[in-house]
Amino acid sequence: MAKRAVPEINAGSMADIAFLLLIFFIVATTMDVDTGITRLLPPIPEDKVKEKEIKVKERNVLVVLINRSDQLMVEGQIMNVEELKDKTIEFFSNPADDVSLPEKEEVTIEFPPGQSPRFPNGTVNILVSKGVVSLQNDRTTTYGKYLSVQNELVAAVNELRNQFCVENFGRKYDELDSKKSIDQAIIDGINDIYKMNISEAEPKNIGGTN
Amino acid sequence: MSKFKSAVKKGVPPLSTASLPDIVFMILFFFMVTTTMRQTEVQVAVTVPKATQIKKLEKKSVVSYIYIGRPITRMQALYGVEPMIQMNDKLVNEEGVPTESVKDFILAEREQLAESDKNKMTVSLKIDQNIPMGKVTDVKQALRYANALKINYSAKKDYRNLATR
Numbered sequence: 001m002a003k004r005a006v007p008e009i010n011a012g013s014m015a016d017i018a019f020l021l022l023i024f025f026i027v028a029t030t031m032d033v034d035t036g037i038t039r040l041l042p043p044i045p046e047d048k049v050k051e052k053e054i055k056v057k058e059r060n061v062l063v064v065l066i067n068r069s070d071q072l073m074v075e076g077q078i079m080n081v082e083e084l085k086d087k088t089i090e091f092f093s094n095p096a097d098d099v100s101l102p103e104k105e106e107v108t109i110e111f112p113p114g115q116s117p118r119f120p121n122g123t124v125n126i127l128v129s130k131g132v133v134s135l136q137n138d139r140t141t142t143y144g145k146y147l148s149v150q151n152e153l154v155a156a157v158n159e160l161r162n163q164f165c166v167e168n169f170g171r172k173y174d175e176l177d178s179k180k181s182i183d184q185a186i187i188d189g190i191n192d193i194y195k196m197n198i199s200e201a202e203p204k205n206i207g208g209t210n
Numbered sequence: 211m212s213k214f215k216s217a218v219k220k221g222v223p224p225l226s227t228a229s230l231p232d233i234v235f236m237i238l239f240f241f242m243v244t245t246t247m248r249q250t251e252v253q254v255a256v257t258v259p260k261a262t263q264i265k266k267l268e269k270k271s272v273v274s275y276i277y278i279g280r281p282i283t284r285m286q287a288l289y290g291v292e293p294m295i296q297m298n299d300k301l302v303n304e305e306g307v308p309t310e311s312v313k314d315f316i317l318a319e320r321e322q323l324a325e326s327d328k329n330k331m332t333v334s335l336k337i338d339q340n341i342p343m344g345k346v347t348d349v350k351q352a353l354r355y356a357n358a359l360k361i362n363y364s365a366k367k368d369y370r371n372l373a374t375r
Contacts, residue, residue: 011231018234025241034273034334035264036364044354137343143278144259144339146346147363151261158263 037147037154039198060102062091062133066149068140081148088156092129092194102131111189112182116168132197153198160194253289254279254296259339260368267362272330274319274358276312278345279338293341295349312352320358336364 064084065073072079074087094101104127113122133153137146162173169186176183256279267273277296281289285301295302297315302308320328333353337346353361 014231015227015234018231018238022234022238022241025238025245029241029245034267034270034362034364035367036258036267036334036362037261037263038265038267038332038360038362041350041354041359041361043357043359137347139342139344139347141343142339143337143341143343143346146343147259147261147339147365150363151263151365154263 066137068138084152261365316356
């Protein structure tokens with residue numbers, strides 16, 4: 001019997017099939033990166049702590065209220081969202097040591113040595129603001145407004161951190177790489193100087209009842 | 211002499227497409243590996259607000275999502291138009307703080323994480339910008355009770371305001 005050769009399979013359409021699958025996967029892939037403002041919620045206080053409220057001096061608190069019609073009031077003044085950032089920066093930095101703006105206390109911060117020409121051994125005594133932002137909103141305030149206010153507060157603290165970082169380390173704050181241990185130590189140090197002190201009150205109705 | 215002539219006359223050789231399937235397969239495998247299919251169908255309409263101070267969420271595997279918004283048109287016959295909370299595939303609309311359902315959701319999500327990742331768990335809140343804060347505050351309160359304190363207010367980058375400041 002004569003040996004019959006198996007006919008060769010035509011692989012010409014292989015590319016077409018592969019293309020078809022490729023296009024399916026390209027379409028089905030979601031490459032969106034999730035972005036947003038990260039915050040840490042305060043833990044539920046234990047019963048004993050609940051009783052005595054922590055007293056803070058009035059000069060150390062920046063009261064930010066948002067009412068039911070999305071109007072903003074800061075320290076008794078009606079304000080636009082755009083002005084809030086500068087107000088917050090002034091509040092936290094208090095450059096002229098105004099008696100109506102927050103007190104400062106001296107704190108020793110440890111930076112990694114040899115990173116900044118200002119304090120070569122890394123240890124620095126610095127005045128840190130005791131200010132706290134108190135953010136209160138109505139139950140009918142829209143979320144968009146609330147987040148834009150949060151955004152401005154975060155922007156203010158980030159700007160102060162960036163300013164300090166540029167002055168002392170000659171680098172931008174957001175260019176520090178948290179994966180490197182030295183940079184992470186610098187970030188921790190700066191975060192201790194400019195804390196994200198935003199306190200949110202328990203919800204209540206501001207500016208009229210529902 | 212004739213030997214050289216024939217060499218000059220020769221045209222461009224036809225381009226071989228034999229390696230084309232290989233290249234396409236390579237790209238195909240890349241996409242197959244990187245693809246993560248969306249496991250939940252979002253049943254509420256969510257347009258997240260814009261912000262300038264946003265950060266990327268680094269590790270997606272430790273992130274759980276809570277959506278708050280009004281039900282999409284297709285679902286309105288079933289759920290109405292009041293803002294609802296979606297966790298996985300379940301839509302919840304409770305009066306007051308939805309402590310129990312959020313706690314169940316957080317426990318289930320935490321169960322899926324590796325032991326070393328459990329304290330890194332982040333809850334991404336995808337909330338429509340026109341939702342009243344009352345609902346959001348309730349969810350935040352419930353998250354505090356469930357001890358899921360690391361949250362992320364999902365927001366898109368605001369390119370328009372970024373240039374001016």
